[in-house]
Amino acid sequence: MFISNREKPTFVDFDENALATTFYTSGTTGLPKQVCFSHRQLVLHTLALGAALGGRKGLGLRAGDVYMPLTPMFHVHAWGMPYLATMLGLRQIYPGRYEVDAILRWREAEGVTFSHGVPTVLQMVLGGAERLGIRLDGWQMLLGGSALTRDLADAARATGMTIAAGYGMSETGPVISIGEESADPYSTIRSGKPIPLVSAAIVDEEMKALPCDDAASGELVVRAPWLTPCYPGDEPASRDLWRGGWLHTQDIASIDEAGSIQIRDRLKDVIKSGGEWISSLMLEELIIRHPDVAEVAVVGVSDAKWQERPVAIVVATRDGVPTHEAINALLARFVEEGAISRFALLDDVMLVDALPRTGVGKIDKKLLRQALEAKSKPCSRNA
Structure with missing residues (x-):
């Protein structure tokens, strides 16, 4: 839309490193902790996520897609996807309460092509589609938050959906990696390859790097320019989070020779x-x-x-x-x-x-x- 000089709103400039968002981790294994992110970090995350989803085979988010998030907007920037959808100028559908019949009606009426959510939501959607006797061809869904099983992936593909798993956490703002297609039909349900600007490694308790052979397992540590710098007000936890100059995810993972990550368990859940x-x-x-x-x-x-x-x-x-x-x-x-x-x-x-x-x-x-x-x-x- 063209805006004339007379209509152009006044924009007050500010430091790109100024604080943009704060929220709390979900606390599934311990007490919730506050995390924070700057405007610069959100922009870099959006650009890297756009490059990852725009230049890959299979599941992606591109011009012409219709976007409908199926994750709460209050949780980890809704995975950063609304920023990307807005940057791409996509039509966006926000369904409100997650009622499966309403979700399926919106999907059909608006031609939704891309969503994201936890496997529980996918399971709910598949159950509703089976009950209504409808297929879900052309609908892409990025899954995260918990492991995506082979059976659930097979059930989604049988309805015509394109699915892939991703990995991230509150501290990482959140996306770190996305499953990619390969000769292995289940490669997309792995935690996936790091998106641009992300470095990942697995280490032992002494921070010694472990081999990337998909057999060795250790704590996943990451670096990227948008990771939370600290837990505000909790200096001991902040030091532990960034011990050795890497962000410690507290997830046990393996990495294969191609760089694809597979989360094996939470450190506290092993x-x-x-x-x-x-x-x-x-x-x-x-x-x-x-x-x-x-x-x-x-x-x-x-x-x-x-x-x-x-x-x-x-x-x-x-x-x-x-x-x-x-x-x-x-x-x-x-x-x-x-x-x-x-x-x-x-x-x-x-x-x-x-x-x-x-x-x-x-x-x-x-x-x-x-x-x-x-x-x-x-x-x-x-x-």
Whole structure:
């Protein structure tokens, strides 16, 4: 739109390093912490994200797309996507409350081509589409916040959707990496390759770099010009966040030879049992393959002999109720194949009607762990 000199608004210049936003982390594993970002950081993140999504195969955000976010606007700049959509001049649809029928109506009426959200939202959308008997061809969705399983990815692709996983956190403003297409049909559900201007590495407890062979696992550390510089008002946590000159994500990851990151678990969610480190995310990915399991979260509970032991909190499907024995029988197959340790077999399975979630849709493992340690059964069908 052309604006004449007479109509042009007065714009007061300011320092690009001036504070632009502050908000709190979601606190799924600990207490929420405040983070902050400057105007310059938001611009650099937007430009890097645009370069990443505009120059790749498969899922991308480009001129002509119709954008509809399915993440809360208050959480991590809505993943920075509204800034990018505005920069590209895209038509934008904001659906309000996340009611699946309304989302599907908006998608159809407005020709939505790009959305982003957590896997729970994707699962909700797929359930609504199945109930209404509609396909979702031409709809792209970027997934983050928790692991994207192969089964959920397959279900989305079967409806005609294009999906990819991404990785980031409140402290990173948020996008660090996005899954890319390759010969492996599941490469897009990995945490992905770093977007422009991001450096990533995996390190041990002494900050020694580990090999990028997709086998070694260590804490993911990152650098980029838009990462939060500190936790305002918390100097000890800020020093720990930037120990050694890298931002410590507290996520355990591996990196392959092509530079693709795969998050293996949260540092606080890794279960230490009998000298073994057990990935709760790996167990969840295997347990969800049981036909009677609709949703699952695995946490470690204290054990006098083994330090910690894994317990699965399960939401059953409408067609069946999985037993502790049946799930362990499934896991035993993967023990025999060498995919997991025998220490990963579950000590218990708790059936619940619903898993507790944070305001942004993540499973709240902190609450689950507290409930289990207190020997309670929240929402349990067995209670």
